[in-house]
Amino acid sequence: MSKRDYYDVLGVARGSSAEDIKKAYRKLAIKYHPDKNPGDKQAEENFKEAAEAYEVLSNQDKRQRYDQFGHAANAGSAAGAGGYGGGMNMEDIFSQFGDIFGGSNPFEGFFGGGGRQQGGGRRVVRGNDLRIKVRLTLEEIANGVEKKIKVNKQVICKTCDGSGAKDQSAFQTCKTCGGSGAVRRVTNTILGQMQTTSTCPTCNGEGTVITSKCNVCHGDGVVRGEETISINIPAGVSEGMQLSMSGKGNAAPRGGIPGNLIILVEEIPHETLKRDGNNVIYDMHISFIDAALGTSIEVPTIDGKAKIKIEPGTQGGRILRLKGKGVPEVNSYHRGDQLVHINIWTPKALNREERELLEKLANSPNFKPNPGKNEKSFFERMKEYFE
CATH class of the missing domain: 2.60.260.20 (Urease metallochaperone UreE, N-terminal domain)
Structure with a gap:
């Protein structure tokens, strides 16, 4: 099943402020908190979904990447190693409450103190x-x-089956916490009795202890x-x-x-094509004869071969564009182009007959370098293309 849009999860618009996002999450956290909805699996999933959405949208960098790429990708640093939430556990979720509720988990001691535990008192x-x-x-x-x-x-x-025990009879309820996974202490102060809750040191929040461990995984x-x-x-x-x-x-x-x-x-790296953002570049070499007379040539593309027409009189440095033959943007219908750079290839060795033919043509005015006033430079053509 595909994930819902994070803005829809929190019920806010895409342009909402950080404060609006925080308020929306606070409301959902109170509504779906596991201690307020014991045994309600759907409420627990909603609770985790809201936490995951807030974890991304409350972070400026993650929110920017999400707005650009959606759920598909996370181009980030080591700080984003967990992607966009996904596998957040209860410890991760409750660690957010210092920011949302002013420094602590407001449900500790209010709904029974199971904020960092999972059904039956087990710590996640x-x-x-x-x-x-x-x-x-x-x-x-x-x-x-x-x-x-x-x-x-x-x-x-x-x-x-992942239990760590030799069999089901190897589980015993923790005597220290009575199976709750947490221990409570009451201290007398000048303000009256104060109750604190902490993870049970005997079972580490599990609620049970194993008397006989699995022989394969050793517990x-x-x-x-x-x-x-x-x-x-x-x-x-x-x-x-x-x-x-x-x-x-x-x-x-x-x-x-x-x-x-x-x-x-x-x-x-590709053998013949070079990627430049969403565009693909191909350097094509043609003879000056093909450049002068014009021809049709097949060029490689991502999707296979494509035939392009070389106009008579094509100059070296010209750039031909194959629209839509580049790389698509992530989560977008837009696709880049393929740019074909024309390079004129000059033979290094000529036989006698070839040399004589060229020498006869050398005196022709059409073979004298004479760039016209309207001839554009390579950089001018590049600027024109991108504009």
Whole structure:
């Protein structure tokens, strides 16, 4: 299922201010908070969706990239390693509350203190993100491609199904927290009794302890393995661009949330074509005879061969444009052009007959360099093209 537009998720317009975005998220966070909607899976998904949208739209750089590329890509630095949210866990989400609610989680102690826990008192654990490089040809970049790649990573232990226990009887409710995953302490102060809540030190927020661990994963719930992942690369990506796949990174211990898979795009240089933004450049060499008489020549393009007409009297340095034969923009119908640079090739060695013919033509006025007043320079033609 495709993701909803982040602006639609928060119910704000694209030009909304940072304050309007913050207010919209605050409203949704209160409405869908898991402690306010215990056992409601849809509310929990809405809560995570809103947090993911806010995580992007509240960051100026991420918002700018999202406005340009949508969900397809994240061309960013290491700070954007998690892509656009995707695999955010509860710890990530509640860390936002210092900004939204003024320094703390307003639900701690109000709905029962389970703000950083997941159903049944279990603390949510998130797997590590995984980074890979994908090398793409110019044709794959121009048309988009699906890549199936084998990734070596942490996977769920099949023996214990990720639980980390030898069997179900190996689970026991934590005696320290009584299965809640959290411990509460009451302190007497001059202002009265103050209650604080913290993660249970015995079960680390799990709510249960394992008395007999799995013999394969030794209680971790994950093992080293290999997974074949299908990656859909959108058309128009560029060198250094990062894509993020939610939940395709390393598996998390004992049924936690998997990390993200970060895909770094690397372009394979083309044999004859050179990419310049969304345009493609091809250097074509023709003889001065073809330039003088005119001809038709096939040139390579991303989509195959294309025939172009060389007009009689074509000068070296001329640029011919093949409209729409370049690379498309990401998430756009616009496509660049192919620019064909004309270069006049001069033979280095001539036989006697060829030399005699050229010497006869050398005295002809048509073979004397005599640029007309209307002849434009290479730079003038380039300027004219881009304008």
